[in-house]
Amino acid sequence: MTASEKPKKPTATIGLINRLLEITSNLGFDSNDLLAVIDLDVESLQDPNRRVPLEKLFKITEAAVRLTGDDALGIHAGESIRPGLFHIVGYIAMNSRTVREALGHYIRYEKLICENDRIVLQEQENRATIFLDFRYPETGYFVYRVEAVIVTWIVYIRWITGTDVIPIQVFFKHPQPLYVDEYHRVFRAPLKFESDITGLELENSVLDLPLVEANQDLLVWFEKQAGELLANLQSEQRLTVEITNVVINRYQGKDPGAGEVAEKLGLSVRSLHRKLQQENTTYKGIINKCRKDMALQYLSNKDLAIYEIAFLLGYSETSAFYRAFKRWTGTSPSNYRK
Numbered sequence: 001m002t003a004s005e006k007p008k009k010p011t012a013t014i015g016l017i018n019r020l021l022e023i024t025s026n027l028g029f030d031s032n033d034l035l036a037v038i039d040l041d042v043e044s045l046q047d048p049n050r051r052v053p054l055e056k057l058f059k060i061t062e063a064a065v066r067l068t069g070d071d072a073l074g075i076h077a078g079e080s081i082r083p084g085l086f087h088i089v090g091y092i093a094m095n096s097r098t099v100r101e102a103l104g105h106y107i108r109y110e111k112l113i114c115e116n117d118r119i120v121l122q123e124q125e126n127r128a129t130i131f132l133d134f135r136y137p138e139t140g141y142f143v144y145r146v147e148a149v150i151v152t153w154i155v156y157i158r159w160i161t162g163t164d165v166i167p168i169q170v171f172f173k174h175p176q177p178l179y180v181d182e183y184h185r186v187f188r189a190p191l192k193f194e195s196d197i198t199g200l201e202l203e204n205s206v207l208d209l210p211l212v213e214a215n216q217d218l219l220v221w222f223e224k225q226a227g228e229l230l231a232n233l234q235s236e237q238r239l240t241v242e243i244t245n246v247v248i249n250r251y252q253g254k255d256p257g258a259g260e261v262a263e264k265l266g267l268s269v270r271s272l273h274r275k276l277q278q279e280n281t282t283y284k285g286i287i288n289k290c291r292k293d294m295a296l297q298y299l300s301n302k303d304l305a306i307y308e309i310a311f312l313l314g315y316s317e318t319s320a321f322y323r324a325f326k327r328w329t330g331t332s333p334s335n336y337r338k
Contacts, residue, residue, distance in 0.1 A: 009296040010115035010136050011051035011238075015087055016148075017060060018045055019077055024064050037063040039266065048087040049229065049245050052236070054116055054139055061144050072179040074144035074215055075186060078151025088226045089113055094160055095219040100207035102160065103130065109226050111233060117149065120199075127168060128207055131199025141311075143174050146198055154201055155227075167202055171195035239265075239275045243286050253294030254314035255287045292328045299337045306333050 021031045038056040065073050088107045096102035107119050118133040157165050167189040176193040192333050232241045246264055262272040298309040310321035325333045
């Protein structure tokens, strides 16, 4: 099998790990013990666009269940949902007009949360079924993940509508667990285990419930950002996106050096350059684009002098920044600002 034929390894948003760490921290456990299991540092958690392989999410979850002794950790993770943990997808759903619209947006951008999830909405005359399927079934059926997803759906619907929605029925493919009382506590609905599907059945009218904090202006802005993130995710330029996030979010456009960036991403410098070559780009090219983007952002703030912007971007001399900016844009920083 050639490199191009290797099966895709799905990733998930770092927010899912943040949610897990928050729960275990509240129980008095040290987050660093869990992060060490998947070789991830605390700094990585601050980047909302960071992706982690799904296998790492599963691995840290299994470690969390062992550490806490809480077999129902998936249910408790689902209950702790907040918009920020799903980053931009959560905010898009929150600012939709109705539950139906929110679900449509969630389905459109679901890959930004987890690339393995495939959410399907089926409407009938009086009821609607939302069920969970997987794009990469070879990753396995992970009960914790399934519990967290289905609980998240019902808790989030209740929260964004301000309505105590009770499902008609809830379905799971896995056998009934020993902690089934936790299912009853959350769903307060009939449960069917060892079912053909995993999901919720709701009254159709639930889909038309209005959202209490919908804002169409914010929705438009969030959708634009999500569209760009989705395009980057689907472009397969994963490393380019990761380096860009590191340089902008941690170093504000300065060049920390390929060695330091490679270390942050768990790669050797040689591997970093080789992977970038496969993405048809270079480390220097990414740095220049980051500096350009940050320069344009800084120039919009008229309180910053141009020499200060040069310093913020890591240039030792203002003249070097002028030359670089002219190369990027065809004009000088002062003319661009005017």
